[in-house]
Amino acid sequence: MSWRMGDSIRRRSGRSAGSAPRGGTxxxxxxxxxxxxxxxxxxxxxxxxxxxxxxxxxPPPETDAGVAVPSLIGRSADEARRELRDRGLEVAEVIELPHPDRPAGVVIAQTPLAGQRLRPGGRVSLGVSSGPPRARVPDVRGLLAERAAALVVVAGFEVEQRWEESESPVGTVIGIEPAPGTEVIVPAPLTLLVSSGPPALPDDTLLPDLVPPDTLAPDTLPQAW
Structure with missing residues (x-):
């Protein structure tokens, strides 16, 4: 049989490019x-x-994330201690602080603050009100009014002055209201009694040891030698 080379090439190339060889994958x-x-x-x-x-x-064992510190402001000191004990915390110290509004025994400050976390057994410090601040009236009698007023203002008093006649030097303190040593809640009013000097004599007042010259008898007048 006769064939040409071109026919053989066409027959071989006619197989699809995507077909696998016989027996392959x-x-x-x-x-x-x-x-x-x-x-x-x-x-x-x-x-x-x-x-x-x-x-x-x-992994490491799960640990406690800590105990949240409760808000203790406004509670009594005993309530605060119980609350901390129930949460596994302790009271570090209790400091008494005067407060003008909170009654004595009420917590007015704490550290750490509420919401912070501590390890079990952590310690919390409390500031407890000792009530309104109190002070004793100082004894400033005998001082000049200006100096006395400065001292009582520092002690927490609101000063008023009242002038009164006295044998004491003018401008010196001769009395205090309330009396010195009295304990009061401060701030509180305080009155200084200040000397205005001795009372003035009326113009027509005669001194007891003086007698008008025209009332003397002639025989009582001094005689010239």
Whole structure:
């Protein structure tokens, strides 16, 4: 049989480029098989790594995040102690502080502040009201009014002055209201009694040891020698 070289080339090239050789596996199937095998291998590796990590490097045991410090402001000191004890905390110290409005025995300050966290057994310091501030009236009698007023203002008093006649030097303190030594809640009013000097004599007042000259008898007048 006669044939030409061109015919043979055309017959061989007529097979589709995508067809697999006889008895072979398609390339797409091979790629899918390799991808699935890779995923399985990765999953197995991840699982094995997680198990090994859990066995060789176990996570630290869960610890308590701490105890939240409660708000104790406005409670009595005894209530604050019970609240802290119930939460596993302790009172570090109690400091008494004067307060113009809060009654004695009420918590007016705390540290740490409410909401902060402490380890169990942590300590909280309390500031407890000792009631309104009090002071004793100082004895400033005998001082000049200006100096006396400065001293009583520092002690927490609101000063008023009242002038009164006295044999004491003008401008000196001769009395105090309330009396010196009296304990009062401050701020409080305080009155200084200040000397205005001795009372003035009326113009027509005669001194007891003086007698008008025209009332003297002639024989009582001094005689010239």
């Amino acid at each position: 398609p390339r797409g199937a091979v790629a899918r098989w390799l991808g699935a095998a890779l995923l399985v291998a990765l999953a197995a590796f991840g699982t094995g790594y997680a198990v090994a990590a859990r066995v060789l490097f176990p």
